[in-house]
Amino acid sequence: MGLERYHPTTTHPVFGLPGTHILQLEARSLHDLTQQLEMGLLHETVTRLLMLLELTPVTFQQHIGLHLFNRRKNQRLTARASERVYRYACLFERAMQLTGTQEAARTWLKTPNAALGGETPLQYARTELGGQLVQHLITALEDGVVV
Incomplete structure (x- = not known):
């Protein structure tokens, strides 16, 4: 099988790829998702994540280390910025799986954690x-490991 035929992981029809539901992306495979992130996410996608996380644009920019909101609404983010936004969407989704609700996930994500050096x-x-370390922490907590 040549690389031109390779299509990375097709999503499960119910669950989809991590973070895509949160960002309302219609990626059916890792290939689709990669292409969407390389093309750049739209401003409205970031705004949706901010509303879900209940963060201000300034606070979010501090978290991801990039300036996102000096763009016009119809402009796309860079691939680098899109990947960072996607990282936070995946974390929010995993935190919801861990805690059971959006509110509890927001609280967990915003609460200092001793396992993360108090951050x-x-x-x-x-x-x-x-x-990745936060993802591992969530997995450990899901597995009942006290950290």
Whole structure:
């Protein structure tokens, strides 16, 4: 099988890819998702995530380390900014799975955590590695590991 025929992971019809429901993306595979992120997310997608997280644009920009909101509403984010927004959508989704509700997920993400050196999960996820560590923390908590 040549690479031109390779299509990474097709989504489960009910669950979809992580973060895509939160951002209302219609990616059916990792390939589709990668293309959408490379093309850049729309301003309205970021605004939706901010509303769900109950964050101001300034606070969110501090978390992701990029200026997102000096663009016109019809402009797309860069691929780099889109990936960072996607990281936070995935974290929010995982936190909802852990806690059971959007409100509890927001609270958990915004509460300092000893396992993260006293930072909140949102603060700790500023980098890709930090985001992965928060994901691992969620998995540990789901598995009943006390951290």
